[in-house]
Amino acid sequence: MTDLTKMTLSDALDGLEAKTFSSVEITEAFISAIEGANSSLNAYVVQTPEKALEMAKASDERRARGEAGILDGAPLGIKDLFCTEGVRTTACSHILGEFTPTYESTVTANLWREGAVMLGKLNMDEFAMGSSNETSYYGNVVNPWRRNGGNAELTPGGSSGGSASAVAADLCLAATASDTGGSIRQPAAFTGTVGIKPTYGRASRYGMVAFASSLDQAGPIAKSVKDAAIMLNVMCSHDNKDSTSLNAEQPDWTKSVGKPVKGMKIGIPKEYRVDGMPEDIEKLWQQGIDWLKAAGCEIVDVSLPHTKYALPAYYIVAPAEASSNLARYDGMRYGVRQDGQDLNDVYSNTRAQGFGAEVRRRLMIGTYVLSAGYYDAYYLKAQKVRTKILQDFQTVFEEVDALLTPTCPSAAFALGERHDDPIAMYLNDVFTVTANLAGLPGISVPVSLDNNGLPLGLQVIGKALDEASCFQVAAELETASGFSSKPSAWWG
C-alpha cells in the first residue's frame, strides 16, 4: 500500500469512498507520522491520537451505513486558535495555561459535522502575532524545507506555521489556519502549500481566539488548490453567533478548479514591485504572468496607489484591536494568574509573565494608538487609509477579474534571523495585509523553487465574495507550473 499520508485530501476522500483503505488506517498512518516527526518539526502542540482513532472508527461506521459526510474520515490538523471542546486551546500563549474549552468553534464544528477527524492542535505564533512562528510559548515550528545543501533550520512562516509545516510534511491531509495580515498565505508560500483567506465574513469567528476582529479570517492550508476548495466549502458558513458573518450565497468552489481562465482579465499592480525585491521573486511573478497569458488571460497593468500605506495602517489597526481583545486575559476567570500585593500588581504580574515579548509589544502599541490625544492621529487616520485601500481595489476591480502578485517578498528565512528586528519581520506581510484591510479573498499557490531550492508562492487577490476566481486562477497556475516538489524527509 502507498504511504497514505502523502495523498492529497481529494485523493484520500476518493480512497475512503472506494474503501481502498479505512479512516482508521489513514488515521493510524498520520498518528505514527506525527510521532516520528513532531520532535523535529514541533508542528503539533497537542496530539489527540485517541480522539482521532475514536472519530475515525465512527467515520468508518458512518461510511459503512452510507451516511458519510463531505470530509468523512479525513484526518486534519487544527490551528490552536480554534476552540475545541475538551481539547486544550491556548492560542500558544502561556496566559491561557491549560485552558480547555467547553465549546466548539463554528469552523471546527462544521468540519466535524462533515465527518473530519482531528489529529491535534497545531502550533502558531502566540495569539497569531508573528510571521515566523517564533513567538509561540511552545517553541518555534521548523519548516520541513531546507536550503539546497544546507541544514539551517528555516521558519515555516507565521502565524499558521504549525498548519503549514504539518501539511508540507504530510502530518495531516489539510489544516485549518487563520489570517489577520497574511498568516495563511505567507506560511503556505514558505512551505510549498496552498492557503486561502476568504472574504471577511465568509468563515465564522465564533470560537476562534480573537487577535484583530476586523481582520481575522479563518481559511485552510492544503496540499492542492482543489483540496483548499474542499476545505473552504466546509469551513465557511453563515453564523448567527458572529455579527460580522456574511449571509451570502456560497458556491461550490471545487467547481472553479480546472475551469478555463481564457478571457479573464488579470491585473498586475505596479506598487507590489518593491525596492530590494529578490530577483527570484521578480522572475516568478513574470513567469506567472506568462503562464496566465498563455492560458488566454488578458494582462492589465493597474495601480493601487495607497498600497505603501497599508503596512503602517495594518500595524496600527491590528494592535489597537488586539489591545482590547486581549484585555480579557486578566487571570481572573481562567488561565494562569500570578499573585501580587494588590489588584494592579496581580494584573501586571499576570500579563507580564503570561504574554510573550511580541504580544506585549503589540499590546503597548495598540494601547498607545488608542490613547486620548493620539487616537485621531493614529487609529482614525489608519481607518481612513483602510477606506482608501478598499477604494483602490474597487476601482481596479471595475476593470479586472483578479490581481496577481507575489505572496511574499522573500522565501523562507532562517529561524532567529529576523527575531530581533520587528520591522524586518513586519515587512513579510507587505503583499498580504492589503487583502485583510480590504476584506478581500486572497490565495497563495506554490509555483516554483528559488535558487536555494525553497518554494515560492504567487498570490491571487479576488473581488469581495469572488473566491471562485481566486481558485480558478490559482488552479491554472498550479497546472501550468506543474509544481509538485516536496521537501525531502530529513525528520524522523
Next chain:
Amino acid sequence: MTDRTPYILEGETGDWEVVMGLEVHAQVASQAKLFSGAPTAFGADPNCNVSLVDAALPGMLPVINKGCVEQAVKTGLGLNAQVNLWSRFDRKNYFYPDLPQGYQISQFQFPIIGEGEIEVESDDGYSFTVGIERLHLEQDAGKSIHDLDPSSTYVDLNRSGVALMEIVSKPHIRSPQEAAAYVKKLRAILIALETCDGDMEKGNLRADVNVSVCRPGGYDKFRETGDFSHLGTRCELKNMNSYRFIQQAIEYEANRQIELIESGKGVDQETRLFDTTTGETRSMRSKEDAHDYRYFPDPDLLPLELQQDWVDQIRVNLPELPDQKKERFISDYGLTPYDAGVLAADYEKADYFEAVAKGRDGKMAVNWVANELFGRLNKEDLEIGDSPVSAVHLGELLDLIKSGDISGKIAKTVFDKVWNGEGAPAEIVEKDGLKQVSDTGAIEKIVDDIIAANPSQVEQVQAQKAEGHAKPKALGWFVGQVMKASQGKANPQAVNEILKAKLDL
C-alpha cells in the same frame, strides 16, 4: 400653580445657585442580556445567569438583542427625542475584575437616541422643562463583593452584560427637589413604557448627578451662550438610588463647593460618592486619576441601522405616557393641570385615582384622593400600594355622599373608620347609624323643639333680619344646634330650608 423660583444658597460672600445635569442608568426590561442569551432574572444564585459571552471566554462574540434595541427606541420616543437610524457601539476599555471583557460595550460617539425633552412637575407646584442630551445602550458590569472576606473580593457576574440605558440630561435642573422630581418623572415614563421596572432599591434605576454652583445669573448666561464655564466646576456624584439620597447629596455637595470657593481653594473636578451614613460626599477619583478609556468602535459588531418603518410602528403602539394621561385627566375629569400632573406622574396613584373617578365627579374624586388619602398616607409614611383604603371603598364613599346618604363631614368619619379596618363604607354607615336624616318630619320636630326652647335666639334672628341682613348670623347657630341634636345626621340642606321657613326668613 406657582412659579419656578431660584433655589438660593447663602454663602459668606453672597448668594449662590446650583446647577445640575443627571445621568440616569435604567436597566432595560428584557428577558435576555444586551449581547448574550443569558437571562436577566433578579435573585438568581451568584454567577448562574452567566453565558460564555458574559464571562468573556476566548473566541466569544457579542450579538445584539433586538428586544433591547426596541426598548431603547420606545424610551426615546417617550422622551420626545430624536431616534438615530444609524448608531454604533464602541468599546470603553478598563480593567476591573467585574468587567470580564476588559471593556464595556457602550455607545460613545453615536448614540441610538439624540436630543429630547420632558416636562417635570415639582413638588412645589410648578412645572419645568428638562432637555435630554442623549440616550445610549450599554452593558452593565458584574458586582464586586468586598465584605464577604477580609482578604478577598468576590465577583458575581449575573449582572454582567445586562442592558442599560444611560439617559443624560442637559444641565437644566436647579434644585435638589427638582433633581428628585426629574428622576421621578423619568421613572414614571419608563414604567408607563414598560422599558424599565424602575426598581431603585434593586439598583435598576440609579442616577449620577453632576453638580456645580454659580452666582445668580450664571445659569442664564449659560443658557444664552451655551458656555459651560458660566456654571462653575462640576463634581459627579455617583450611583444614587433614592430620591432622598439624591437631595441630601446635592445639598451637601453644593454647600461643600461654596465653602471651597469662598475659602479661595476652588473646586476640583472629580467623581464623588455619597456616604448615606454620614450624609457627606467623599472623593472617589480626581480628574487626573480618570481612566483613559480608549474608546473605539467595537469591531465585533456592525453599526446599528434601524428602519424608519420599524420606528414608526413602535411609535404607533406606544402606551399612554404620563403627559398624555395628564391631558386626559384635565379634559375628562376637569382636574387642574397641577393635580393632573401629580397624579399622572405616578402610575399607581393615577390608576388609583382613575378607579375612584371613573363614572363619578372628577373634582370630588381628586379632592378625596389627593387631599384626604395622599395626605393621610404621607402623614403615616405609607405608599399608595399600602393604602388601607382601597379605591373601591373610596369610590363607594363618594357614592354615599353623592346620593345624600351621608354629608361630607360624616364621610370623613367614615373614611377614618375604613382606614382603621372597620369595614366597607356602606357597612359602617349602616352599622353605626350614620345615615343622613332627610326626613323633613323628623327634622321639623327637632327644629320646633329648638325654636321653642330658645326664644332669645329667635328674637336675635328677627332683629338681624329687620336690620336688612339676608342671612342673619344667628341662623348659623340654629343650624349648629339642629345638627348637634341629630348627631350630625340631618341633611344640612334640609335643615337650612326648614329653619328659614319656620323663622320666616
